[in-house]
Amino acid sequence: MQGYITKGRLQVAEQLDNFINEQALPGTGVDQEAFWQGAEALFEKFIPQNRALLEKREQLQRAIDDYHKAGNPVGGSEYTDFLKNIGYLVEQPANVTADTQNVDAEIATMAGPQLVVPINNARYALNAVNARWGSLYDALYGTDVISDEGGAEAGKSYNPVRGAKVVAKAKTYLDNMIPLAKGSHADVTQYKIDTGKLAITLTDGDETTLANTEQWQGHQGDISAPSSLLFAHNGLHFEIQIDPTHPIGESDPANVKDVLVEAALTTIMDCEDSVAAVDAEDKTLVYSNWLGLMKGTLSIEMTKGGKQLVRAMHDDRRYQPSKHAAKNQLKDGELVLSGRSLMFVRNVGHLMTNDAMLFDGEEVPEGIMDGLITSLIAKHDLLGNSKFKNSREGSIYIVKPKMHGPEEVAFSNALFGAIEPIIDVPTNTLKMGIMDEERRTSVNLQACIAEATSRVVFINTGFLDRTGDEIHTSMLAAPFAEKAALKAMPWIKAYETANVAVGLRCGLSGKAQIGKGMWPIPDEMQNMMDAKIGHPKAGANTAWVPSPTAATLHALHYHDVNVFDVQKSLDASFDGLSDILTIPLLEDASTLTRESIKREIDNNVQGILGYVVRWVHQGVGCSKVPDINNVGLMEDRATLRISSQHIANWLEHGIVSVDQVKESLARMAVLVDEQNAGDPEYIPMTPDLDSSIGFLAASDLIFKGKEQPSGYTEPLLHARRREMKAKLAGN
Ligand SMILES: CC(=O)SCCNC(=O)CCNC(=O)[C@H](O)C(C)(C)COP(=O)(O)OP(=O)(O)OC[C@H]1O[C@@H](n2cnc3c(N)ncnc32)[C@H](O)[C@@H]1OP(=O)(O)O
Ligand SMILES: O=CC(=O)O
Numbered sequence: 001m002q003g004y005i006t007k008g009r010l011q012v013a014e015q016l017d018n019f020i021n022e023q024a025l026p027g028t029g030v031d032q033e034a035f036w037q038g039a040e041a042l043f044e045k046f047i048p049q050n051r052a053l054l055e056k057r058e059q060l061q062r063a064i065d066d067y068h069k070a071g072n073p074v075g076g077s078e079y080t081d082f083l084k085n086i087g088y089l090v091e092q093p094a095n096v097t098a099d100t101q102n103v104d105a106e107i108a109t110m111a112g113p114q115l116v117v118p119i120n121n122a123r124y125a126l127n128a129v130n131a132r133w134g135s136l137y138d139a140l141y142g143t144d145v146i147s148d149e150g151g152a153e154a155g156k157s158y159n160p161v162r163g164a165k166v167v168a169k170a171k172t173y174l175d176n177m178i179p180l181a182k183g184s185h186a187d188v189t190q191y192k193i194d195t196g197k198l199a200i201t202l203t204d205g206d207e208t209t210l211a212n213t214e215q216w217q218g219h220q221g222d223i224s225a226p227s228s229l230l231f232a233h234n235g236l237h238f239e240i241q242i243d244p245t246h247p248i249g250e251s252d253p254a255n256v257k258d259v260l261v262e263a264a265l266t267t268i269m270d271c272e273d274s275v276a277a278v279d280a281e282d283k284t285l286v287y288s289n290w291l292g293l294m295k296g297t298l299s300i301e302m303t304k305g306g307k308q309l310v311r312a313m314h315d316d317r318r319y320q321p322s323k324h325a326a327k328n329q330l331k332d333g334e335l336v337l338s339g340r341s342l343m344f345v346r347n348v349g350h351l352m353t354n355d356a357m358l359f360d361g362e363e364v365p366e367g368i369m370d371g372l373i374t375s376l377i378a379k380h381d382l383l384g385n386s387k388f389k390n391s392r393e394g395s396i397y398i399v400k401p402k403m404h405g406p407e408e409v410a411f412s413n414a415l416f417g418a419i420e421p422i423i424d425v426p427t428n429t430l431k432m433g434i435m436d437e438e439r440r441t442s443v444n445l446q447a448c449i450a451e452a453t454s455r456v457v458f459i460n461t462g463f464l465d466r467t468g469d470e471i472h473t474s475m476l477a478a479p480f481a482e483k484a485a486l487k488a489m490p491w492i493k494a495y496e497t498a499n500v501a502v503g504l505r506c507g508l509s510g511k512a513q514i515g516k517g518m519w520p521i522p523d524e525m526q527n528m529m530d531a532k533i534g535h536p537k538a539g540a541n542t543a544w545v546p547s548p549t550a551a552t553l554h555a556l557h558y559h560d561v562n563v564f565d566v567q568k569s570l571d572a573s574f575d576g577l578s579d580i581l582t583i584p585l586l587e588d589a590s591t592l593t594r595e596s597i598k599r600e601i602d603n604n605v606q607g608i609l610g611y612v613v614r615w616v617h618q619g620v621g622c623s624k625v626p627d628i629n630n631v632g633l634m635e636d637r638a639t640l641r642i643s644s645q646h647i648a649n650w651l652e653h654g655i656v657s658v659d660q661v662k663e664s665l666a667r668m669a670v671l672v673d674e675q676n677a678g679d680p681e682y683i684p685m686t687p688d689l690d691s692s693i694g695f696l697a698a699s700d701l702i703f704k705g706k707e708q709p710s711g712y713t714e715p716l717l718h719a720r721r722r723e724m725k726a727k728l729a730g731n
């Protein structure tokens with residue numbers, strides 16, 4: 001039994017209490033006793049409201065279930081009227097205008113990729129914060145954006161054929177971002193600085209310069225032989241790096257060794273769906289990594305490619321400015337750009353409780369605890385307790401996931417407002433990223449934003465959770481279309497378009513991010529390049545990527561498309577409600593064959609098992625899991641929600657039987673064990689499926705899927721992980 005320290009009606013797990021008192025609080029100017037009194041009052045006030053909101057979710061779901069059980073129409077005015085009558089669809093307030101103040105440029109006025117990373121993995125989290133800048137040559141060389149054709153395979157050692165393709169491709173990007181007055185970057189033999197101007201020599205001996213000379217911002221190194229030239233385009237920076245002694249630079253006519261691009265403008269340090277954190281021990285790790293990031297002290301020793309190294313947060317990047325350098329980036333005569341991604345922290349939603357703290361003997365809502373502690377920790381950044389600066393504007397950026405409708409946004413807004421005096425920061429310091437990922441939020445988005453006009457810094461279409469909620473909400477209506485088909489049906493396009501339109505209507509352009517969702521196929525980068533250009537084209541000034549390499553590549557899209565120009569051209573009056581409310585049901589069940597059903601179930605089951613077994617047995621919250629075609633997919637709790645709800649829906653409507661699913665589970669468990677055989681930490685399921693906690697968790701998620709609140713996977717995952725931790729500890 002873990003020990004608790006009692007503070008009035010609050011009890012705090014000893015480990016967490018020590019962390020807060022000894023590490024988080026010192027240096028924040030917040031008195032320990034006052035903090036704990038504030039915490040007690042916060043829980044006292046907000047726990048009953050939190051519970052009431054969850055009860056409202058259940059009540060609405062029961063009404064929707066009853067409506068479908070009675071065989072009522074699944075669309076049209078009768079359905080819409082029903083949703084209005086039960087209070088699911090509310091009146092949208094007119095003239096909502098966000099007036100959020102002190103928002104950093106990366107969020108308000110710049111457009112570029114957003115990285116998401118599990119915060120409890122320090123190695124990845126540090127990599128993410130440093131992914132503000134990425135090597136274009138590495139990103140191209142290491143991915144399928146460069147094809148293997150013509151002997152260009154990436155082997156064990158450097159392949160010059162592949163290298164030549166990389167360089168050629170990178171130079172076409174340069175031609176696009178900084179066109180020359182004459183010729184192509186592919187023909188450049190020298191970049192030099194001549195009496196304060198950029199002079200560029202071409203193969204034919206002619207000298208040229210940039211078509212727009214103002215794009216050149218500065219340089220690093222000796223002015224007569226610069227090691228780096230800095231440019232700006234569409235608000236993003238990049239460097240041409242020059243080094244005649246480097247193996248790549250040596251063989252380049254202009255000695256270019258790389259193009260370094262500004263990539264992940266922002267990163268979401270995730271405490272939610274990519275993380276397995278079920279108790280005080282796990283939560284303390286989550287919070288202590290956040291503290292390390294806010295104090296700039298997080299570092300790890302690691303081995304990579306046989307080398308020992310220390311990974312820590314990168315410094316800012318400094319340049320000698322050109323006369324065109326932006327004045328607001330000059331500091332003591334130097335041009336200074338942030339070396340790090342601007343960090344948000346994603347708290348958990350309103351559903352879960354955690355025994356890291358108890359109030360009147362019961363687990364506290366984890367979202368309230370996250371709000372309080374992650375904000376307290378971020379105060380270190382505001383006070384300058386780090387050699388780095390996260391928010392230069394003095395804001396704390398919190399992403400709030402899985403909120404259902406305006407009253408839940410209002411709750412978070414009030415919660416943030418009550419946390420501010422406890423940690424002694426001005427009103428509206430805590431900013432809110434609103435995930436548009438539950439159906440009740442999508443259909444009431446304008447009313448949601450209206451509840452947080454002074455805090456909102458993003459609305460993001462989390463289409464993965466959103467798909468899970470789509471299925472769960474209408475579980476009893478009829479069978480849903482196959483999982484892959486759901487992505488191509490009218491509801492999702494309307495949801496994506498409406499999100500941008502509502503954001504524009506509410507004045508988010510230039511003030512906040514209008515964001516789009518995750519690319520969930522981490523190894524298919526060419527595919528991403530083809531698909532994700534659609535995000536800036538749709539008016540999104542950020543979109544999620546799963547890795548630093550993906551951030552570097554996706555950054556190129558924001559050079560291709562000027563998002564702020566696109567935003568001006570869009571129809572902000574788009575509504576799309578009738579399509580959004582068109583449930584993506586299977587049109588004709590008779591088109592399904594035995595084979596297609598088996599394939600659909602096997603694919604879902606494989607994804608579920610592959611993800612869940614690592615979550616429950618090893619505490620890994622985000623994994624790359626091969627699908628049935630052996631394509632590695634990013635799986636997190638949101639993708640698990642989709643797969644488990646989908647099977648639950650097909651079970652409910654008799655498309656598939658319990659025995660068929662059980663048979664698939666047993667067969668796929670063998671496959672998943674095989675797929676993980678190379679991981680020494682892996683605990684297989686197959687020796688005894690009936691006592692494998694991971695296997696039982698996966699089965700529960702499917703067979704008890706219909707009863708799970710909003711179809712969420714957290715309650716079952718947490719319970720099974722705790723069981724596993726107890727087993728591993730020999731209890
Ligand atoms: C619906 C939603 O909520 S989506 C949001 C939740 N999803 C996420 O947060 C996705 C985060 N991404 C990840 O966790 C990973 O990219 C995965 C699990 C998808 C793939 O991980 P792996 O198979 O380990 O990746 P892979 O082996 O290809 O690459 C590992 C390297 O990439 C880096 N890396 C991978 N993902 C990230 C990331 N998100 N941020 C920073 N670095 C990362 C690692 O640091 C590692 O590099 P290193 O050896 O220098 O430390
Ligand atoms: O959080 C993101 C999602 O797609 O869900």
Ligand SMILES: [Mg+2]
Nearest residue numbers: 437462465638
């Ligand atoms: Mg989500």
